[in-house]
Amino acid sequence: xxxxxxxxxxxxxxxxxxxxxxxxxxxxxxESSSKIPPEDFxxxxxxxxxxxxxxxxxxxxxxxxxxxxxxxxLVGVEGIDPKYFPLMKEHGLKVSLCSGHGFKQGPLxxxxxxxxxxxxxxxxxxxxEWDCQNVITFTGMRKKGISDEQxxxxxxxxxxxMIDYAEEKNVTLVLEHLNSRDDSHPMKGHPGYFGDDxxxxxxxxxxxxxxxxxxxxxxxxxxxxxxxxxxxFRQSLPYIGHxxxxxxxxRCELDENQEMNYxxxxxxxxxxxxxxxxxxxxxxxxxxxxxSLRHGVALCDV
Numbered sequence: 001x002x003x004x005x006x007x008x009x010x011x012x013x014x015x016x017x018x019x020x021x022x023x024x025x026x027x028x029x030x031e032s033s034s035k036i037p038p039e040d041f042x043x044x045x046x047x048x049x050x051x052x053x054x055x056x057x058x059x060x061x062x063x064x065x066x067x068x069x070x071x072x073x074l075v076g077v078e079g080i081d082p083k084y085f086p087l088m089k090e091h092g093l094k095v096s097l098c099s100g101h102g103f104k105q106g107p108l109x110x111x112x113x114x115x116x117x118x119x120x121x122x123x124x125x126x127x128x129e130w131d132c133q134n135v136i137t138f139t140g141m142r143k144k145g146i147s148d149e150q151x152x153x154x155x156x157x158x159x160x161x162m163i164d165y166a167e168e169k170n171v172t173l174v175l176e177h178l179n180s181r182d183d184s185h186p187m188k189g190h191p192g193y194f195g196d197d198x199x200x201x202x203x204x205x206x207x208x209x210x211x212x213x214x215x216x217x218x219x220x221x222x223x224x225x226x227x228x229x230x231x232x233f234r235q236s237l238p239y240i241g242h243x244x245x246x247x248x249x250x251r252c253e254l255d256e257n258q259e260m261n262y263x264x265x266x267x268x269x270x271x272x273x274x275x276x277x278x279x280x281x282x283x284x285x286x287x288x289x290x291x292s293l294r295h296g297v298a299l300c301d302v
Contacts, residue, residue, distance in 0.1 A: 001157060001191075003146055004009040006054065010139055012188065029233070032137075033191060034290060035255060035290075035295050036286075036291035036292070036294060036295055037294045037295060037298045039294075041072055041294050041297075041298060042071065042072055042073040042088065042300040043072060043073030043074065043297050043300075044073065044301055045073055045075060045301070046301075046302075047077070047179075047302055048225075048266060048269065048270055048300050048301060049075055049275070049276070049277050049278065050073070050074050050075060050076075050277065050278050050279070050280065050297055050300055050301070051074060051075065051076030051078055051080055051094075051096035051097075051277045051278070051279040051280070052069055052074055052076075052077055052078075052279060052280040052297075053079040053244070053279055053280065053281035054077055054078065054079045054080035055079040055080075055187075056079070056280075056281060056282060056283050056284065057284065057289055057293070060289060060290075062081070062084045062087065062294060063087070064086050065290075066080075066088055066091055066093065068290050068293075069093060069197075069293075070091035070092055070093055071184065072290075072293065073241075073297065073301070074093065074296055074297060075092075075093065075094055075277075076093055076094040076095065076096030076199060076277055076279075077093050077094075077095070077096065077120060078095065078097035078098075078099075078279060079097070079099070079281075082126060085130055089130075093242070094130075094131065094132065095127070095130045095131075095132040096132065096242075096277045096279060097132065097134050097135070097136055097225075097242060097277070097279070098118045098123045098126050098127040098130070098132050098134070098135045098136070099123075099135075100116070100120040100122075100123035100135050100136055100137055100174055101115060101116040101119040101120065101137070102138070102139070103138040103140070103141075103176070103190060103193065104138070104140065104141050104179060105141075105193075106138045106139045106140020106141070106155070107137075107139065107140060107154055107155045107157075107158035107159065108140040108141070108142070108143060108146065108151045108154055108155055109143045109146065109154070109192050109300050110154055112140065113154075113158055116137075116158065117158075117161070117162060120135060120137065120162055120173070121162075121165065123135040123136075124165060124166055124169050124171045125169070127169070127171045128170075128171065130168050132171075132174055133171065133173055133241075133276075134172050134173075134174045134214075134216075134242050134276075135172070135173055135174070136173075136174055136176055136216060136242075137159070137167070137173045137174065137175050137176075138175070138176055138178070138197035138261060138297075139151070139155050139175070139193065139201075139204075140155075140193075140194060140197065140233055141190075141192045141193055141194065141195050142192050142194050142292070148194075151194055152200075152203075152204060152207075154283075155194075155195075155204055156204055156207045156208060157278050159173065159175075159203065159204075159208045159213060160208055163208060163210045163212055163213055165215075166210075166212045167210060167211075167212045169234060170212075171212065172212045172213070172214055172241050173212060173213050173214070173216055174209075174214050174215065174216040174241040174242045175195065175201050175204065175205060175213070175214070175216060175246075176191045176194060176216035176218060177195055177196065177197070177198045177201045177215065177216070177217070177218060177222065177225070178190045178218070178221050179193075179196060179220075179221040179224035179225045180192060180193045180196035180225070181196075181224050181225060182224060182249070182251075185251075185283075187251070187283070188250065188251045188283070189224065190271055196221075196225055196298040197226070198215075198217070198222050198225065198226050198232060199226075199268065201215055202215060202236060202239050204221070205239050206239070211233055214239055214240060214241025214242070215236060215239045215240050215241060215242075216240075216241065216242040216243075216244065217232075217233060217236055217240045217242070217243055217244070218243075218244035218245075218246070218258075218281070219233075219243070219244065219245050219246070219260065219262075219265060220244065220246035220247070220248050220251055220281070220282070221244065223248045223259075223260055224248055224249075229260065229265060230264065230265060230268045233265070233268060233269070233272075234272065237272055237273065237274060239272060240276075241242060241276060242276055242277060242279070243269065243274070243276065243277065243278045243279060244279045244281040244284070245262065245265075245278060245279065245280055245296070245300070246281050246282035247259075247260060248260055249283055250283075250285070251281075251282055251283050252283065252284075252285050253281055253282055253284065253285060253286065253292055253295060253296060254280075254282065254296050254299055255295070256297075256299075257268075262299055262300070266278070266299070266300045266302055267302060270302050274286045278300055280293060280296045280300075282296065282298065
């Protein structure tokens, strides 16, 4: 680096540091602000039907969050307390996914079968009431003494016992693949989760052998565990019932500070036969969380 460039860099850093100390704007804030669509932005929804995972935006009040989602052109919300379903309906938003049992205690362990069955029946009934197509399910965490083969059998046997009810109610169970590699945060990765290989999850779905049992393909988790996400999306398409997005590493915004090319990913989705929801499920890092969401929604609005 030349002496002149070195001086320019040092001066620039000094100005940025002075602004930060003065409480004006940080470099990171300035960078994110330049990417945020205006408050009147509204997605067209022409090719991509978008939703958002509400838990990612805690502790924002849902009375603020729900109207903002509708204003920016989202058509659904999930991961939200059912007590807010009427508020969503008031703003024209669908319930894009109903929650059943959690990811820790799943059908891998027969001890949880009764609980999982009760939770899924309740979730399926709620899905029918609110015109929701999908109910989420998980394998659960590995259990000492339960081999992989037995774990697979336990899961498949359980879902086969549930699938008649799902078919009767015209609701789809979507199995989510989760990464087990990231141990930095309890919702960025799930060490010990059994269904951490997308091909394994598809194999389990095939064994259940029902059009009402599909895969929740989360681009973030697939990238962490498997990579090659566009090819995997296309290969898995016959079994996919729901899509989640987030940047990697960090489960952050879908911007250039993470490794996934979401412009190409969403283009592949829009060109496919997939007609379900694309759900923003990243954890915001920008100060303007709703602006951050508008950014993600705009990027996926193709």
